[in-house]
Amino acid sequence: MSPRTIDELLRAGDRPLHSFEFFPPKTLEGDAMLWKALMELDELAPDFVSVTYGANGSRRDMTVTITARLAQLMNERRARDPQARVMQVMGHLTCVNQPVDQLAEVIDEYAAAGIDHILAIRGDMPGGPTVPWVRHPQGLENATELVRLVRRRHPRAVIGVAAFPDLHPDRRDAALDARILVEKQEAGASFAITQLFFEPYRYFELVERVRALGSDLPIIPGIQPVTNVGQIQRFAELSGAPLPDAVVARLTGVADDPEAVRRVGVDIGVELSRELLAGGAPGLHYYTLNRSRATREIYSRLKAEVLQD
Numbered sequence: 001m002s003p004r005t006i007d008e009l010l011r012a013g014d015r016p017l018h019s020f021e022f023f024p025p026k027t028l029e030g031d032a033m034l035w036k037a038l039m040e041l042d043e044l045a046p047d048f049v050s051v052t053y054g055a056n057g058s059r060r061d062m063t064v065t066i067t068a069r070l071a072q073l074m075n076e077r078r079a080r081d082p083q084a085r086v087m088q089v090m091g092h093l094t095c096v097n098q099p100v101d102q103l104a105e106v107i108d109e110y111a112a113a114g115i116d117h118i119l120a121i122r123g124d125m126p127g128g129p130t131v132p133w134v135r136h137p138q139g140l141e142n143a144t145e146l147v148r149l150v151r152r153r154h155p156r157a158v159i160g161v162a163a164f165p166d167l168h169p170d171r172r173d174a175a176l177d178a179r180i181l182v183e184k185q186e187a188g189a190s191f192a193i194t195q196l197f198f199e200p201y202r203y204f205e206l207v208e209r210v211r212a213l214g215s216d217l218p219i220i221p222g223i224q225p226v227t228n229v230g231q232i233q234r235f236a237e238l239s240g241a242p243l244p245d246a247v248v249a250r251l252t253g254v255a256d257d258p259e260a261v262r263r264v265g266v267d268i269g270v271e272l273s274r275e276l277l278a279g280g281a282p283g284l285h286y287y288t289l290n291r292s293r294a295t296r297e298i299y300s301r302l303k304a305e306v307l308q309d
Helices: 004-014 028-042 058-082 100-112 143-153 174-187 200-212 231-239 245-252 259-277 291-303
Strands: 017-022 049-052 088-094 117-121 159-161 189-196 219-223 283-287
Touching: 004 017, 004 159, 004 189, 004 200, 017 100, 017 219, 028 291, 049 058, 058 088, 058 100, 088 100, 088 143, 117 143, 143 159, 143 174, 159 174, 174 189, 174 200, 189 283, 200 219, 200 231, 200 259, 219 259, 231 245, 245 259, 259 283, 259 291, 283 291
Parallel strands: 017 049, 017 283, 049 088, 088 117, 117 159, 159 189, 189 219, 219 283
Antiparallel strands: none
């Protein structure tokens, strides 16, 4: 029996889902770190894992290779034991700097590898989310168009999309963000995963705006553990919004003690996750940065407090 798809798990609503995101490494050392983290986090029985889409050709190829390898490992596990736990594997796809023909090729590669979950996002230009978006001359304009392309090329695919609790940096328009998210659902998306954020109310306000438009799209919060002070500026660049002052103050208050910074970062992750789950979030998606320790600590504390087996 095949494992339930992500949308089936979300519709069932038996329990909050948990999942992990990784990125394609640049070096052999990074590759070893990735697979070490994958194996350690696999012990937590995630519902799915995802691999981000690189910003250039070699990284894109690596994304497909890693995702296909993970899918193969899950198939081998199921072949050895039909009752074994098998997580779903999701590949990412972005519109950045690519013609439609190239996007179609990647979708076909995913389908051929048996990868039936795709996170379809517009993506950011090289330089980050504050760099103005420029469409490829033969490419797509936005994620809604990409969802439609995935639906045409890979009809059985379960499609996820991005959501923005802290507002999309291009638009800074909460109402527009909600309408676009609904348009993505109408184009064929089954669920959304948020960009990183640190204030729970922003997630709940996003959900309320989407529900007010008549959409039942499940929106999974994205959780980013902070493990060093140097990440603070980087996270602001990734999200297009500064970290809340209270978060920065807690981390910089222990900046001279790296282990204390990590502990505070885990505390912040646990507090955010706890409030999200208490408010009805359908799961948590951890941005691991290809490391497992902080993610495992957050998950272990939540499991002891609120998560069910």
